[in-house]
Amino acid sequence: MIWAALGLVALIAIALRAVGVEQMPALQNVYLVPVLWAALTRGTLGGVLAGLVAGLVQSLSIFPFIELVGLSWPALGGLLALSTPLTLGLTVGRLVDRDRGRGAQLDALLSIQRSLADSALLTERLATVAELTRSALEVDRVRLVLETGHDASVAASAPQSYRPAERVPSAGATPCRRLVLGLDAGQGPVGALIIERDGDLPTATRGLADALALHLSLALENARLTERQRHFAQELEEKIAGATRRLRELDQAKNEFLSIASHELRTPLTALQGFSELLLTRDVPPERARRYLGHLHTESQRLGRIVGDLLDLSRIESGRGPTLERVSVDLGAMIEANVEIFASQHPRHQFEWKGRKLPALCADRDAVDRMLKNLLSNAIKYSPRGGRVRVEAGPAADKPEMVEFTVEDDGVGIPAEALPRIFDAYVRIANPETAAAPGLGLGLSLVRGLAHAHGGSVEVESLPGKGSRFRVLLPR
């Protein structure tokens, strides 16, 4: 376009000279046409270049005129006419540049706002913003660094590979200018905008960068707030979903508990009622009566155990904890006795017991016995097809001040997602193979409560289909 404007200047000069009217002041204004054209299309550069060439071309007719007539008023008018194209080109060009700059700024701001309102990740949006900023400011490199507030800052560059060196690079034929602007929306720094340009960094660009930085910080602050709000809403949604799920589980557990508890309580009660009624209403021979009394005793013990478990759990859950009576416990003898009892009652299971240099344990005998029984009972309950049940006890290898005992089975195992919940009260993990097994879902919760009451802990490892291993740690 500039070349066309310059060509037009030359054509005008040739035409005026050919006609012989080149010194007519009114016709000198014809030169303003290509100058205006160049200024309007190419801004300051075009306007100045066309104005300069037009002035120089005009000077070929005006200088001889001045030489001829001297420094008269018409000559001064000629000199003024010489400077007119340049002044006009410069002024119009600058206005055009400023107008374009403002337009570009507005466009950039709108595009930046639009891209920041996008639902993509903030880092992705920042990359787009960096590119938009680069094209709006007409600079070579841009880097945006944004403080996220909680972890490391987020940054994006245009071009993507650009990483500002500590020093502004000085090599190369063209110097590099760098401008670093803080992004502050009035509530503390949000980040920084770094721009680099090869050559000069014009005042207009600096002003534009300044204005853009302010808008950018506001937009980024808004985007950050939106992002935070979105995070918050998402977290809240997850929490509500979790709480709802937990409530449903509790509701289901409550229903199951009521059903199972009524069943568990009814079974011994029915036996107690039936046998006591027989003894009261019938004339039962002494041998049979003794057998009935034995059944009554067993069922009342069972009922007592259930009620005892419920009471203990209630105490544990209310934070009071069971009353412990610490005495020296021979853990080996206790395990051996329990293994013997369980082995005699469950012939389909193979029990293996291994004790390793068992130290003396100071604990509540009854509580340890109940923990052991619960774990053994669970091991049998959750290996319905039989299999091995291994019991080990000894000093804990990783915690020398503790004694451990483990109960391991080859049963159905526990799914990984259910593991965090198995020590909760009333929780029974659904499995078609063990659905018929009796229980209130209190055993493991009680084991944990009793272990904690001793200052110990309980751990579990399990693989679905392979079996489970429970490890109880108790202080010596």
Place this chain on the structure above:
Amino acid sequence: MNLLIHRLDAERTTNPSAIGGQLLLVAAIAAAVGGLGLALDSATSVRRGLGHACASGAAHGCFLAVGWLLAFQGRAGWWGPALRESVALIVASVAARLSPAGAVAYLLVPLVVARDAAFWPERLDRIGWRWPRERRATLVGAASGAFLGLHLLFAASLMLGYHVEVPNPRRYLAAVAYDVGANALTVEWLFRGVIFSMLWRRWSFWPAAVVSTGLSLLRYLLDPALPQTAELIAGAMFYMLLLGLGSCALRAWSGSLLPGYLATVTFFAAYRILLV
């Protein structure tokens, strides 16, 4: 914090006095050689004009040497090429004085400079000793020089009554060879290459262009070859000003000294039509 603790001008030499001392040394050597040449000229036994030629060569050599010295920031290595090129300029100047055909020797000077510059491409890249980023820059350079040259011819013929005619071809070509190998080369090398580039890194374009062009105007004002009439001096300054600013703009736009060099050579090629 880095912005505050790092020097804004990373290239500024840590020891300016060292450069100052070396600049003085270069000026002293050039003055001594020039003075010796002028003294020889006054001696009857030597062919007249050879001393002046020697002084002219020394002056141009001084420009190149100062350029090398500033480009190297006073560090070792600049004096070798500076000495070689200065000697080449003195030899070419003397050869041109002996015979117009001897001016062909001027054409060897850019080749010597190019050979020396090939050893320090990165250092000289910073002063614009490289090809332009855009090929059309050379065309624009030659066109702007031609435009100013033509304007000069028209203005001179219309105002001052100079006749534009083809001069003595041998003397004309000798003068053009001088511009190619000495005048334009040294001016672009020192004023646009070193001084403008150095100032442009520290300041913005306009202050750097004005100062470097001002210094180049001073060089032409002090040139004894400039016709000593007021209108010619004013005209020369007018064109040199436009040429200088234009060359700075071309150097900044293209990143190379070549377009400005071509503009200067083309302008002087037109100017020699008038002056020869």
